[in-house]
Structures are given as structure tokens and as C-alpha cells.
Amino acid sequence: AQSVTQLDSHVSVSEGTPVLLRCNYSSSYSPSLFWYVQHPNKGLQLLLKYTSAATLVKGINGFEAEFKKSETSFHLTKPSAHMSDAAEYFCVVIFTSGTYKYIFGTGTRLKVLA
Amino acid sequence: EPEVTQTPSHQVTQMGQEVILRCVPISNHLYFYWYRQILGQKVEFLVSFYNNEISEKSEIFDDQFSVERPDGSNFTLKIRSTKLEDSAMYFCASTPTVGGVNPYEQYFGPGTRLTVT
Numbered sequence: 001a002q003s004v005t006q007l008d009s010h011v012s013v014s015e016g017t018p019v020l021l022r023c024n025y026s027s028s029y030s031p032s033l034f035w036y037v038q039h040p041n042k043g044l045q046l047l048l049k050y051t052s053a054a055t056l057v058k059g060i061n062g063f064e065a066e067f068k069k070s071e072t073s074f075h076l077t078k079p080s081a082h083m084s085d086a087a088e089y090f091c092v093v094i095f096t097s098g099t100y101k102y103i104f105g106t107g108t109r110l111k112v113l114a
Numbered sequence: 115e116p117e118v119t120q121t122p123s124h125q126v127t128q129m130g131q132e133v134i135l136r137c138v139p140i141s142n143h144l145y146f147y148w149y150r151q152i153l154g155q156k157v158e159f160l161v162s163f164y165n166n167e168i169s170e171k172s173e174i175f176d177d178q179f180s181v182e183r184p185d186g187s188n189f190t191l192k193i194r195s196t197k198l199e200d201s202a203m204y205f206c207a208s209t210p211t212v213g214g215v216n217p218y219e220q221y222f223g224p225g226t227r228l229t230v231t
Binding site: 043046102104106 | 156205220224
């Protein structure tokens with residue numbers, strides 16, 4: 001069965017410092033993984049996705065994530081945080097049978113300090 | 115760029131009342147989904163819909179819930195008799211296809227915040 005775990009419910013960083021949001025997955029198959037961002041009172045926006053091509057995936061707004069099969073991880077990183085990055089981030093694994101529903105992690109709230 | 119739209123953005127209703135949440139998926143998409151996010155919690159799958167029928171539903175999607183695509187463009191979620199615990203953000207999503215080596219991403223609408231009083 002597929003599942004996804006986000007290890008940190010809250011992360012605080014100072015503006016200009018690196019961001020690391022952790023995600024581990026469990027899947028019986030080669031997974032497809034996504035990161036979505038949700039700004040306050042907004043919908044879900046796709047940041048990036050991994051679909052068995054390059055293991056280092058670049059997304060929007062300077063974010064990237066690396067798929068590490070040996071560690072079953074798909075951590076999200078950004079070299080330098082910006083105030084506008086403050087939001088909730090969701091790691092998602094796609095359930096690779098049936099209707100390919102999304103399985104969401106519990107989310108990580110990123111706070112960026114001035 | 116095409117996008118998924120949802121109406122209303124916020125719905126307030128009294129317990130026991132029926133509500134219909136509306137979604138207009140991207141026009142050439144074939145698979146449709148509803149998800150729910152209770153305040154402060156993760157996003158949960160409710161139901162998927164393809165070819166005018168439910169493909170899969172979760173435990174949450176009980177007899178109080180129904181979906182339909184009444185006119186080829188709208189995709190609706192009906193809650194027959196709302197409960198306090200139905201208060202949540204409801205997201206609609208669509209995708210052109212599923213499966214394959216590179217499954218298509220799901221495109222999400224902005225959500226409808228349902229408040230049951």
C-alpha cells in the first residue's frame with residue numbers, strides 16, 4: 001500500500017537561508033511523487049513532480065526535490081528562503097492502481113522569519 | 115491557461131440541510147475527483163469519477179454524498195443532510211488520463227469552504 005510521511009509539521013527558517021522539508025514514502029511500486037504548496041486561503045499549486053525520469057527534479061520558484069529510492073525519500077529543498085514561501089507544503093504519492101488517487105502527507109507549515 | 119473552477123468559494127449552511135458544491139473541470143479532462151480538507155488536517159480523497167460513474171470512493175463517502183456530471187461540463191458534489199463534521203474545504207480536481215509510466219498530474223480547483231452551523 002502507498003503512504004507518505006512528512007516528518008515535520010512545522011519548519012521555521014530565516015529569510016535567505018536554505019529550506020528543507022522532509023518526505024518519506026512507502027510504495028509497492030515505483031512511485032510517482034509530487035509536492036504541492038497551499039498559501040493561506042488558496043488552492044493547491046503544483047511545485048514539482050517525479051515520474052521516474054531524472055531523480056533531481058526542479059520545480060517552480062526555485063524549489064527542487066531529489067528522489068532517493070534507497071532512502072524512500074523525496075525531500076523538498078530551496079537554497080534561499082523568501083518571505084513569500086511561507087505556506088503549507090504537501091508531499092503526495094499517487095496510488096498506482098485503480099483511479100490513481102492522490103495520497104497526501106499531513107503537510108508541513110513553513111514559516112519564514114525576517 | 116485552462117483551470118479548474120469551483121463555486122461557491124464559501125458556503126454556510128445549517129445542519130441537516132442539503133448542499134451542492136460545483137466544479138467545472140478542464141474541458142478535455144476525463145477523470146474527476148473530490149477531496150476534502152478539514153481545518154488543520156491533511157487533504158483526503160473522497161471520490162473519483164469517470165465515464166459518468168464513480169470509479170472509486172473512500173470510507174468518508176457514505177450515502178450522504180453523491181456526485182454527478184449533469185451537463186458535460188459541471189461536476190457536482192452533493193451532501194444530502196449536512197453534519198457539523200462536514201465543515202471543511204472541498205477541492206475538485208481533474209486529469210486528462212490516468213496510469214502509464216508518467217501519470218498525469220491532477221489539476222486542483224481553488225476549493226469551496228463549507229461551514230455547517
